[in-house]
Amino acid sequence: NVQQRGILAHVLAETQEELQEFRRNVDNYLSRSPLKNRIAVAIPSEETGDLARVLLKLKTLEEKDALEKQLFGAAYKQLLQRWQEQVNTQLERLLKSCTYHCVVLDKIPPTEQGKPQRIISALLQELYPFVPPVEEIDKMRSDHVVGSKIIGFVSKQLFTESLTPQTLPPEQAYSTVIDHIFVSCWNLLKKTSQKYIVQEPTHERICSAWNKISKIADLEGLPEKIVDLEKIWQALSNPPFGYSEYNFTILLAAWLAYHRKEVYLRGAVKLSAKRGESVSVQIQSLKDWADTDILHKPKDFVNIWIVKGKSKLIRRQKAEMPVLPKSPIAYDQAQQYLEAVATFLESNELDSLEADEVTRNRELVSAGVEQIDNWFQSVVEADALPDRANLETLLQLYPKLLQRPPAIDLRPNVISVIP
Numbered sequence: 200n201v202q203q204r205g206i207l208a209h210v211l212a213e214t215q216e217e218l219q220e221f222r223r224n225v226d227n228y229l230s231r232s233p234l235k236n237r238i239a240v241a242i243p244s245e246e247t248g249d250l251a252r253v254l255l256k257l258k259t260l261e262e263k264d265a266l267e268k269q270l271f272g273a274a275y276k277q278l279l280q281r282w283q284e285q286v287n288t289q290l291e292r293l294l295k296s297c298t299y300h301c302v303v304l305d306k307i308p309p310t311e312q313g314k315p316q317r318i319i320s321a322l323l324q325e326l327y328p329f330v331p332p333v334e335e336i337d338k339m340r341s342d343h344v345v346g347s348k349i350i351g352f353v354s355k356q357l358f359t360e361s362l363t364p365q366t367l368p369p370e371q372a373y374s375t376v377i378d379h380i381f382v383s384c385w386n387l388l389k390k391t392s393q394k395y396i397v398q399e400p401t402h403e404r405i406c407s408a409w410n411k412i413s414k415i416a417d418l419e420g421l422p423e424k425i426v427d428l429e430k431i432w433q434a435l436s437n438p439p440f441g442y443s444e445y446n447f448t449i450l451l452a453a454w455l456a457y458h459r460k461e462v463y464l465r466g467a468v469k470l471s472a473k474r475g476e477s478v479s480v481q482i483q484s485l486k487d488w489a490d491t492d493i494l495h496k497p498k499d500f501v502n503i504w505i506v507k508g509k510s511k512l513i514r515r516q517k518a519e520m521p522v523l524p525k526s527p528i529a530y531d532q533a534q535q536y537l538e539a540v541a542t543f544l545e546s547n548e549l550d551s552l553e554a555d556e557v558t559r560n561r562e563l564v565s566a567g568v569e570q571i572d573n574w575f576q577s578v579v580e581a582d583a584l585p586d587r588a589n590l591e592t593l594l595q596l597y598p599k600l601l602q603r604p605p606a607i608d609l610r611p612n613v614i615s616v617i618p
Contacts, residue, residue, distance in 0.1 A: 205237035241297040257282045327441030329404045354452035358489035362395040397457045426512045428505040448497040466510030518546035527615040567616030570605040
């Protein structure tokens with residue numbers, strides 16, 4: 200099962216000699232195994248004895264055809280039950296008393312080396328040193344229904360920048376998970392009286408995973424980069440991170456929200472499509488994706504929308520607010536400014552104050568450019584005349600050609616453009 204993290208193997212043997220031989224060599228076997236960080240071995244104190252023979256007889260009995268079973272009558276069921284009980288009893292006795300072996304056994308106190316859960320825990324800690332802490336809050340356990348709802352809700356609110364203490368659902372679990380894990384433990388969110396704000400985490404393990412996402416999505420000087428979201432999931436679900444769908448979804452949502460001005464997502468706009476329904480694939484901002492159902496369940500978000508749907512992260516250079524040149528502005532410089540403004544206003548999730556300021560400046564610069572265009576129109580018309588233009592046309596253009604360019608306006612809130 201690909202969902203499992205490792206193996207607890209019980210080794211059975213028919214004789215004590217075989218068990219002793221394996222005990223002497225098991226540590227050497229483990230040290231050379233490619234799975235040494237994912238496997239623990241349990242060796243019973245007792246041999247199996249005739250267990251193999253009983254299992255073989257049981258298998259033979261179970262493979263009898265219907266006619267033979269009917270022929271044996273009640274004796275068949277009685278014999279089958281007796282052998283099954285014998286097998287179960289022997290197995291329970293074998294598995295009750297075992298010695299456990301793994302590559303990190305020396306890190307476990309001797310008093311706890313006989314506890315399988317302690318053995319497994321030590322292996323997992325070694326395999327996943329950067330697993331995110333959850334403060335023993337069971338809501339972050341995979342398959343927890345309430346936890347799924349919490350992660351989906353918080354992720355959507357982060358996409359729309361609307362996560363506030365006042366708008367949380369009434370259930371106590373929401374504030375418990377957010378405040379104890381995401382705020383206090385992970386330092387992923389900063390809580391104010393009015394809002395939860397995403398910040399770069401300071402907890403070592405969370406910061407390491409955050410930086411891993413940043414490295415995968417690094418533009419490396421390019422204007423745009425497209426990343427398979429599955430690549431990020433594989434990086435964080437495998438060692439040394441070991442993220443579940445719940446942990447991954449909330450961290451990715453926070454990272455995306457923190458970089459919202461630079462990122463878009465590409466994928467199917469619907470998860471809960473009916474059979475045969477056609478679902479379009481679109482590139483949208485985080486706010487637009489928050490209006491879809493992709494974050495409703497973290498497991499579906501990861502396994503269906505990201506992995507099966509091959510969804511992508513698109514990161515682009517952050518659009519900086521164009522700097523308005525000092526008036527008067529040369530005509531070519533004004534044109535370059537207007538082009539920069541057009542690009543800026545098309546970028547993702549602009550700051551409203553910056554957008555308003557740039558829009559006002561664009562109107563002023565455009566007005567100055569229009570004056571120059573109108574003044575220069577006569578030159579354009581004259582240049583387009585044939586070599587033998589008639590006199591009347593030349594006389595009409597001549598006064599216009601003598602006009603002086605628009606005067607520089609020194610009034611505040613007015614931008615002059617010069618040829």
